[in-house]
Amino acid sequence: MTVSREWQLVRRPRGWPVPEDFRLAEAEVREPRDGEVLVRNLVMSVDPYMRGRMNDAKSYAAPYQLDQPMYGGVVGVVEETRVDGVEVGTTVRHGLGWREWAVVPARQLEPVDPAADGVPVSAYLGVLGMPGLTAWVGLHDIAEVRPGETMFVSAASGAVGSIAGQLAKIAGLEVIGAAGNAEKVAWLRDELGFDAAFDYHDGDVTQLLERAAPKGIDTYFDNVGGDHLRAAIAVMNPFGRVAACGMISAYNESHPGPDNLFQIVGKKLTVRGFIVSDHAHREPVFRRHVSGLLRNGRLAFRETHRHGIESALDALLDVLRGGQHIGKMVVDLG
């Protein structure tokens, strides 16, 4: 009998989640039935969108059920199989994270090949996973960036922002990034090749962006909302576009919006929200493009690894707070 630890939501957070809203429980793992496999999870994802699942409100993300295991992206190894064509030992990505073992139906399994791609398994939760696809779709399908333009990206050292910024450079744009400390800013500027980067704590974000973008910006890849969105609208050139990918500043606290929204009219701006799951059909093109860039060493990525399922909640809370980590946050379970 296998026992698996799993995180459950026991109370819906009001505002910032606190440890008392969650429980690390133990559950017996049942045998897989026909059409299912048993997966030993190796590495799981923690992502800002998971905050939305903790609310009961209608949202693009179905809410977590109370006293049930939470879920999310994860990569693991098939240990028992009752699915034709899926062998024991196969590395798979699926959606039943936040637990050490999972019984997964065949249609949810995505086999991955880290050896062929030359990446660690965790990359399928980051640069080759949902955050990477989010960056790619936001850039090419939502903002529809063009060479020669200037793009601003917030949370630029994060899982999505760091890929969006690099992909924009590869697409021929000038890229300006905002991040939360000097080490992150140095990484953007010195290693990822951003044309400019600043620490948003260093002053008024609008003034910081004005200084970094003397010619204005044409696109803003928004992961933050709030004062970053205000700055982008203020500095944006006519017909500029905002790809609204996330507004993490608003996930836990309600804030008034920017006071300069009327400029959306005068500057003829487009603000377009998107959720990556509506764009799953772009996965093959994305995968071909980005795995090629990785093989050619044209795209860098960083990950922050926490260890053990007991650390997963803190990892998520750090992501929501915008902590000191750089790149994609994952939790190793093995």
Add this chain to the structure above:
Amino acid sequence: MTVSREWQLVRRPRGWPVPEDFRLAEAEVREPRDGEVLVRNLVMSVDPYMRGRMNDAKSYAAPYQLDQPMYGGVVGVVEETRVDGVEVGTTVRHGLGWREWAVVPARQLEPVDPAADGVPVSAYLGVLGMPGLTAWVGLHDIAEVRPGETMFVSAASGAVGSIAGQLAKIAGLEVIGAAGNAEKVAWLRDELGFDAAFDYHDGDVTQLLERAAPKGIDTYFDNVGGDHLRAAIAVMNPFGRVAACGMISAYNESHPGPDNLFQIVGKKLTVRGFIVSDHAHREPVFRRHVSGLLRNGRLAFRETHRHGIESALDALLDVLRGGQHIGKMVVDLG
């Protein structure tokens, strides 16, 4: 020697304009030169966008110069001509309003034919003018409305909103309007055929809209911003669109924006600002469509007329305040 009265801006308003910011001056009218005509202005337009021209800031509308005549849409009669093909007596629309007489270069003249269209000359400043084209472009090119959808329009009894709402009905939509008093609401519901309408003073705009739109809304035609924009975002269905035509709530005072902008992401909304002058190429299609609707009695319009150039400033201030007038505000000069 003809003397013309004209309004000049003498000081840039801070916040709400006050009469001391303006002067009604007299100027001698010079003779037209080759390629110019002398026009006796009959009826002039006052529009919310003119507030933007009073600022020195970079904007889509070039700023009014201090101690110079203001300008804007106007219809008049040619009294002297030095342009081949333009006869004395021709009714023309041009851009040198805020004055009784104007010397106008040929390329700025648009001859109009109120007898053929069966409308008063003032209609070329309203339903067949810039506000009508704004409504048409916002609906068909920006919001890209489709039959069966539900649209919310703010300032719905105004020059743009009343046309946008009726055109949406004609396009097969359900239409909900917000306006500022019971008479306006009754006009929308009883005469223009809106499916629902409410007075935004009657409570929280979000709650009023929720009640009026139990199935949610798919498009919002925004003339107001602020609490109306908040309500629209709250009630909008996934993939909804905002045609951001104006945000009159922000023209004279700075306000924080809505506190629910993060829903732009989760609901995958698009907010698109536009300025009608970028869409002048649509004028022929618009004119054909709307003049046909007018001839067939399918489109109603109302105008509020003020009399004498001395009343023009108050007329504009009333428009900015959202006064008791219904439909397009114009000032008769003749």
